[in-house]
Amino acid sequence: MPWELVVGIVALVVGLVALTLSVVLLRRSRAAAPAPTPPGPQTRPAGPRVAVVVNPSKEHTRQVAETVRRLAAEAALPEPRFYDTTVDDPGTGQARQALEDGADVVVAAGGDGTVRAVADGLVGTGRPMGIIPAGTGNLLARNLDLPLADVEDAFAVVLGGVDRTIDVGRLKIVRPAQEDAAEAGSEHLFLVIAGLGFDAAMVADADDALKARVGWVAYFLAGVRHLHGRRLLARIEVDDRPPVEARLRTVMVGNCGRLPGGITLLPDAVIDDGELDVAAIDTRGGLAGWAQLLGEVVAQGMGVQNDLKLKIGRIDHVRAKRATIVVEEGEQAQVDGEVLGRAVELATWVEPGALVVRTPAVR
Incomplete structure (x- = not known):
């Protein structure tokens, strides 16, 4: 047999053996390899929703x-x-x-x-x-x-920010008999201040287009039109104390006391003290009375108290958990700057620690 043929046969055998070994090793490696992990659910970003x-x-x-x-x-x-x-x-x-x-x-x-x-x-x-x-x-x-x-x-x-627990105020309004009876006794929440009288009339008369242009100044301009309006006769009852009758311009019940324009109407009001602050506001003597009232507001905002008895512009306030204001005739009412319409009675009370609000970390 020619030696070339022998060499060819040997090479063929060696190749077949090598191919067989490669197939066996490949099958073993595939068997040993872990099965691919099926795709799991996509993780969404962590953090508050x-x-x-x-x-x-x-x-x-x-x-x-x-x-x-x-x-x-x-x-x-x-x-x-x-x-x-x-x-x-x-x-x-x-x-x-x-x-x-x-x-x-x-x-x-x-x-x-x-x-x-x-x-x-x-x-x-x-x-x-x-x-x-x-x-x-x-x-x-x-x-x-x-x-x-x-x-x-x-x-x-x-x-x-940090979470702060604050009080909320509740208000039930009773309307004059001749107005919408379906709304009588309706309940509303307030966070800052509710009022009956001059302040609500001022809010009701503020022009929406003017508010969009000049902001809170529109309320001030509306208030000027009511400076010479009549005083109302109100009966005010706080907690279990005997009711008090007085002629005044407006009665306001506040959860806190800061208003636009740098005005602090209720400097002692605290939003998480479990109480409401009731303010009876009155002026006499025309513009002089309003001027004295403005001075009173500015002074108390600076921590200065005017205890003079004979004042033609004054704010008398008291703290309470409940307050009811009754007027002889219907007067405009408002909560946090929203007009509720005319009312003959407002019954208000506090819900201590009822709301959590996110506030700046440093106060």
Whole structure:
């Protein structure tokens, strides 16, 4: 046999042996290799789930949504959920729905009406309310030292602030018999201040277009028209004390006392002391009385008390857990800057520690 043929046969045999070994080793390696792990559920960003209740008719809505989404993404938070208010439901139902959807914090993005409605949906739940102020007065935001003019700063408080438990006020309104009987005895929540008389008439007459242009100054201009209005006769009863009758301009019941324009109407009011502050305000003597009243407000805001008895512009106030104001004829009533219409009786009371609000870390 030629030696070339022998060499060829040997090479063929060696190749077949090598191929067989390769196949065997490949099968063993595949058998030994762990099975690939099936893809699991995608993990979502950790962190608080933020819900935002917003009035879609306001100009600020788009800016709020864009800013909140961007800041949440930068903080690696879950995508915020937005809930639009409606005419029939200005925020209470939306806040409750947000809780059902698992929100950790519910943000009221709007004015005092939106804040009040969202708070009503969160009272007693222990879940915090954040605030992005976008109204004319922004009363609660002012009293909690929240940023008023910048959405980013306000949302930074939502993400990095501290929770504070505050009181809320409740009010039941009784209307004159000749007005809408279906509304008689209706109940409302307030966070800052409720009033009957001059202050409510001023709020009712403030022009909406002017408020959009000049803000809270519109209330001041409306108030000028009522400086010479009549005084009302009111019967005021606080807690279990005997009722007191007095002629005055307005009666206000406050949970806290800071108003726009740097005015502190109730300097001793504390938002978490479990009490309301009742202020009976009166002026006589025309413009001189109002001038003295203004001086009184400025002085008490600076911690100076005027104890003179014969004053033509005065504020008398007392602390109470409950207060009822009755007037002979219907007077305008308001809660946190929202007009309720005419009333002959306001019954108010405090719910201590009923609401949790996200506030700046340093007060």
